[in-house]
Amino acid sequence: MGGLAATAGCIGLSRRFGLAAGAEQVSNLDSGQEPDRYDSLAKLSFNENPYGPSPIVLEAMSKAFKYANRYGYPDSGLVSALAAHHGVSANNILLGAGSTEILEAAAGAFLDGHKKVVGVEPTFSTVYEFATGLKAGSIMLPLLPNHQQDIAAMIKAAKQNNREVGFVYLCNPNNPTGVFVSRNSVRQLLEGIPENIPVLIDEAYHHFVEHPDYASSVPYVLEGRPVVIARTFSKIAALAGMRLGYAVAPSSLIQQMRPHLGTMHINVLAKFAGRAALKDAEGQNRVKSTTLELRKKTAAELTRLGFEVLPSEANFIMVNIRRSVITIIQSFRQKGILVGRPFPPMLEYLRVSIGTADEMQRFMSALKSIFQVGN
Numbered sequence: 001m002g003g004l005a006a007t008a009g010c011i012g013l014s015r016r017f018g019l020a021a022g023a024e025q026v027s028n029l030d031s032g033q034e035p036d037r038y039d040s041l042a043k044l045s046f047n048e049n050p051y052g053p054s055p056i057v058l059e060a061m062s063k064a065f066k067y068a069n070r071y072g073y074p075d076s077g078l079v080s081a082l083a084a085h086h087g088v089s090a091n092n093i094l095l096g097a098g099s100t101e102i103l104e105a106a107a108g109a110f111l112d113g114h115k116k117v118v119g120v121e122p123t124f125s126t127v128y129e130f131a132t133g134l135k136a137g138s139i140m141l142p143l144l145p146n147h148q149q150d151i152a153a154m155i156k157a158a159k160q161n162n163r164e165v166g167f168v169y170l171c172n173p174n175n176p177t178g179v180f181v182s183r184n185s186v187r188q189l190l191e192g193i194p195e196n197i198p199v200l201i202d203e204a205y206h207h208f209v210e211h212p213d214y215a216s217s218v219p220y221v222l223e224g225r226p227v228v229i230a231r232t233f234s235k236i237a238a239l240a241g242m243r244l245g246y247a248v249a250p251s252s253l254i255q256q257m258r259p260h261l262g263t264m265h266i267n268v269l270a271k272f273a274g275r276a277a278l279k280d281a282e283g284q285n286r287v288k289s290t291t292l293e294l295r296k297k298t299a300a301e302l303t304r305l306g307f308e309v310l311p312s313e314a315n316f317i318m319v320n321i322r323r324s325v326i327t328i329i330q331s332f333r334q335k336g337i338l339v340g341r342p343f344p345p346m347l348e349y350l351r352v353s354i355g356t357a358d359e360m361q362r363f364m365s366a367l368k369s370i371f372q373v374g375n
Helices: 002-016 035-040 055-067 078-086 099-110 126-133 151-160 183-192 218-222 251-260 268-279 281-304 325-334 357-371
Strands: 042-044 093-096 116-121 137-142 165-171 199-202 227-232 245-248 316-320 337-339 349-353
Touching (some): 042 349, 078 268, 093 099, 099 199, 099 227, 099 245, 099 251, 325 337, 337 349
Parallel strands (some): 042 337
Antiparallel strands (some): 316 349
């Protein structure tokens, strides 16, 4: 679902910005290919965990297979485990088929009456696509020159359009830039906007942040603020294909969102996998440390070659290649490497997921060949 939504976002934005013919064909969804071909590709396009589920998670899924033929299978305990993990009540948790469904449920709940979502551009544009599908609107603000999200502008837009705003969207760290919003700036946003406007904070990449000025916004839920925190098991837990995410929010907002979810939308394997993943701190720490090490190494090498790399706190980096990304994406594809799609208006910036050490080496070798740089 997330991949399809991302492709839809790419198509809509490419039309809006009048990109060159062929831009709409830039898609890294290779699910239709034969398995051998798919497996041979270096998949650095969707910010996935390249290592797959940990042994603990695989074991949990294997044991849950015996319930595959049942509608009324036993409770995995995932909701209660998430509540305990975050120090909230089970009434503050809402499961979704990936965090993308959480964003869709928020759009359905808070954008009724053709209201608008306030956010920046570029960001995870699926939220804006959901708004369009609901015949709602979007107020998309540009990033600051340092690629930070413009908190002051978001506050101003929310105040000036108070009656028309359904919610404010903040992706932290931001996708596709990887740049985070500090804890003080988040508080500034929450205290600056009208108190009746909910804030949807997408923390899909929370686990990869190491900067001391960052903090999760889950504590605001405990304060009773109208905040919805979206999380996913797709990244750190490597369950992208299983589609599992959740929201942490005040119970009143959870109840507003719940009717906008699909029915029986999360399968039994995903629920038991998520429960096991929560317990697997060692496995997650291993993924995080390896990812951060490769992120720093790749960014340093790109910088040495003369490329600007944005300061990422996620499991991907964004590189200024100083030319249109559209043809470059195809050049990488021809070398068996999938990289991120175009992100208007940053059309000379290439988003690259952090894969395995071998995949990052393949990426760097391909980049040196395409750009004729380095040794």
